[in-house]
Amino acid sequence: MRPQDFTALLTPAGQGLLDRLSREYDETGELDELAVAARLRRDHDPGLVSAALTQTALRRRAAAKFGADAAVMYFTPEALEQATSGPVAAHRAARFRESGLSTVVDLGCGIGGDLIALARTGITVTGMDRDPLRVMIARANLAALGLPGELRAGDVTETDVGGSDGFFLDPARRDERGRTLDPSAYTPPWSFAEDILRDGDGCVKTGPAVPRDAGPDGAEIEWVSLDGDLKEAAVWSPGLAAARRRATLLPGGHALTDEEDRVSPAGPVRPVLYEPDAAVIRAGLVGAVAARVGGTLLDPHIAFVCADHPVTTPFARGYRVIEELPYREKALRAALRARDVGPLTIKKRGVQVTPELLRRRLGLRGSRAATLVLSRHGRRAVALLVEPLSIPAG
Numbered sequence: 235m236r237p238q239d240f241t242a243l244l245t246p247a248g249q250g251l252l253d254r255l256s257r258e259y260d261e262t263g264e265l266d267e268l269a270v271a272a273r274l275r276r277d278h279d280p281g282l283v284s285a286a287l288t289q290t291a292l293r294r295r296a297a298a299k300f301g302a303d304a305a306v307m308y309f310t311p312e313a314l315e316q317a318t319s320g321p322v323a324a325h326r327a328a329r330f331r332e333s334g335l336s337t338v339v340d341l342g343c344g345i346g347g348d349l350i351a352l353a354r355t356g357i358t359v360t361g362m363d364r365d366p367l368r369v370m371i372a373r374a375n376l377a378a379l380g381l382p383g384e385l386r387a388g389d390v391t392e393t394d395v396g397g398s399d400g401f402f403l404d405p406a407r408r409d410e411r412g413r414t415l416d417p418s419a420y421t422p423p424w425s426f427a428e429d430i431l432r433d434g435d436g437c438v439k440t441g442p443a444v445p446r447d448a449g450p451d452g453a454e455i456e457w458v459s460l461d462g463d464l465k466e467a468a469v470w471s472p473g474l475a476a477a478r479r480r481a482t483l484l485p486g487g488h489a490l491t492d493e494e495d496r497v498s499p500a501g502p503v504r505p506v507l508y509e510p511d512a513a514v515i516r517a518g519l520v521g522a523v524a525a526r527v528g529g530t531l532l533d534p535h536i537a538f539v540c541a542d543h544p545v546t547t548p549f550a551r552g553y554r555v556i557e558e559l560p561y562r563e564k565a566l567r568a569a570l571r572a573r574d575v576g577p578l579t580i581k582k583r584g585v586q587v588t589p590e591l592l593r594r595r596l597g598l599r600g601s602r603a604a605t606l607v608l609s610r611h612g613r614r615a616v617a618l619l620v621e622p623l624s625i626p627a628g
């Protein structure tokens with residue numbers, strides 16, 4: 235989208251088109267874009283029609299990240315993909331607020347996913363981005379949501395970004411070929427993140443694969459999952475750190491830190507099996523979960539915890555172990571067929587199995603759904619028939 239197309243969307247004519255398309259979408263549940271475009275182009279500027287159609291579709295897609303806010307916000311496809319999900323941004327913003335910072339600069343704010351959440355807490359925000367279109371969109375998004383904030387276009391590595399109590403940085407983790415895991419290819423690069431983490435109070439968002447010792451001495455790394463999906467890691471500067479490693483589970487904000495971490499011994503297969511949340515596993519806090527449920531590890535190197543009794547915990551999903559089945563494919567097929575198993579969920583850890591291929595090779599046609607755990611127990615590969623515990627997370 236060109237900046238002038240976006241500006242046109244903010245005019246009364248653009249707003250009128252957006253409202254009209256949104257109503258049509260709500261009434262019909264979908265839009266035949268070609269037909270709608272042909273009809274609207276008769277009495278509207280074609281560029282504006284095309285921008286309004288794109289924006290209407292993006293708002294629908296953005297509801298997954300931004301909920302009801304998406305209906306009044308503006309996006310580009312790439313900036314929407316890069317934006318932080320509303321609940322994750324809200325959690326982080328609340329942490330900024332609780333730390334007592336009253337002004338925060340967002341260094342590379344994109345269309346404003348995090349900026350909006352920070353502004354909503356009452357923090358005075360300044361957003362910066364080197365992409366002038368994103369700056370315009372972030373400004374419009376704050377305005378559409380009735381939030382205050384200042385926006386500036388510019389390269390944060392070449393500008394004085396001081397003047398606020400704290401900073402937030404969410405580097406673009408992409409190069410010309412797409413997503414990159416190489417921190418030196420982030421923009422701004424990781425070296426910039428390291429410098430500001432050392433010198434100021436703030437937080438840098440990064441990918442969940444960040445090494446557990448990233449950041450300066452005294453920094454905290456927080457791995458965040460949303461509905462069980464691992465979303466990101468955030469490195470907090472030493473001044474705002476409250477632990478070395480933390481797993482935060484959203485919604486709910488359940489947190490586990492390295493203060494609770496224990497070296498957990500391995501033990502036998504027991505009546506209950508726990509699969510820790512992905513944020514817990516990445517944060518290296520499986521031992522803390524084992525301590526909480528009074529369990530032992532299935533294997534010292536694998537993130538399954540075995541326990542005698544079900545315990546309510548938000549940090550792991552629990553399964554009742556029904557029985558151990560043979561690990562060999564032929565005998566496993568026979569055992570599953572004998573139990574009338576059809577749809578099979580396969581959870582594997584520490585073994586070389588491709589669940590889709592195994593499922594196809596097993597060719598089960600029975601009437602009962604089942605869950606199979608494939609893993610290692612010391613030197614032995616194990617196949618455990620399990621069923622999810624129906625204990626609500628507490």
Ligand SMILES: C[S@@+](CC[C@H](N)C(=O)[O-])C[C@H]1O[C@@H](n2cnc3c(N)ncnc32)[C@H](O)[C@@H]1O
Pocket residue numbers: 313316317318341342343344345346347348349362363364365368388389390391404405406407421422
């Ligand atoms: C991952 S996106 C930020 C997304 C944002 N946190 C959100 O939730 O919407 C990274 C942003 O940093 C901007 N950026 C990258 N390098 C920059 C630099 N050197 N100076 C300013 N902005 C930069 C990009 O244009 C992009 O909009």
